[in-house]
Structure formats: C-alpha cells, structure tokens
Amino acid sequence: MAERTLRGARLGGQSFEDERGIEFAARQQVGYLCKQGHEFEVTMSVEADIPANWECPRCGAEALSTAGILPEAKVEKPARTHWDMLLERRSEKELEDILKERLELLRGGAIGPAHLHRANRKKRVS
Numbered sequence: 001m002a003e004r005t006l007r008g009a010r011l012g013g014q015s016f017e018d019e020r021g022i023e024f025a026a027r028q029q030v031g032y033l034c035k036q037g038h039e040f041e042v043t044m045s046v047e048a049d050i051p052a053n054w055e056c057p058r059c060g061a062e063a064l065s066t067a068g069i070l071p072e073a074k075v076e077k078p079a080r081t082h083w084d085m086l087l088e089r090r091s092e093k094e095l096e097d098i099l100k101e102r103l104e105l106l107r108g109g110a111i112g113p114a115h116l117h118r119a120n121r122k123k124r125v126s
C-alpha cells in the first residue's frame, strides 16, 4: 500500500509532511477463495459494495467472497402474459362487459364459427 502511494512522486521535490493529519478513507480487507483453493484479500473502501466474486490473481478463476457475501440474485422480471397486457388496457369490469357483448353476439349467431350460427343450424336441422 505505502509503496504504491509513493510511486511516481518526485523524491525531494515534495514533502509528504502535508499528508500528516489527513485521514485516509477507511479501508477493509475482503477475503476471497477461488476454486483452486487460492486465498487472497482485496483492499476496499468500507463504503464500497463488496462484490461477491473477484478474479483470482493467481489463476484467473472466479473467486468467491469468504465473508459469505452471496452473488446478488438476478431479479428476473416475471414474463408478461397476454392477460397482464390485456389488464394494462382494460379493467376487468370493461372486459366483463365486452365478454357479455360478445357472448350475446355469439349466441345470436352474429359471430363465431360457422357451425354455431343459428342460420346454419336451422339449415342442418331441416
């Protein structure tokens, strides 16, 4: 950590005394364990959302948090059914009225499959 922060600084040109008294953001060590059994820690800000997975620096495999942080369950949108889409456009009361209207037309022989038409039925009977 310390080495990394000093890298790139011009020696002698700058005093690091200024940094005294500055509080560094609080950090935490987060442990991970990969499938190959490599354990490692990643330094993160305490404010960071700890990822459930981290790439193993030794083998590149996906490592899981040893702190028991589970991967966020993917929020799957429930599939919209035809019924859902219908309800977005009409209330159930409206649909009942439409159903009643259509049933009357169907019973009256105005709509529906030909074999249900009263006129046809009459023809068939006679």
Ligand SMILES: [Zn+2]
Pocket: 034, 035, 036, 037, 038, 056, 057, 058, 059, 060, 061
């Ligand atoms: Zn590994």
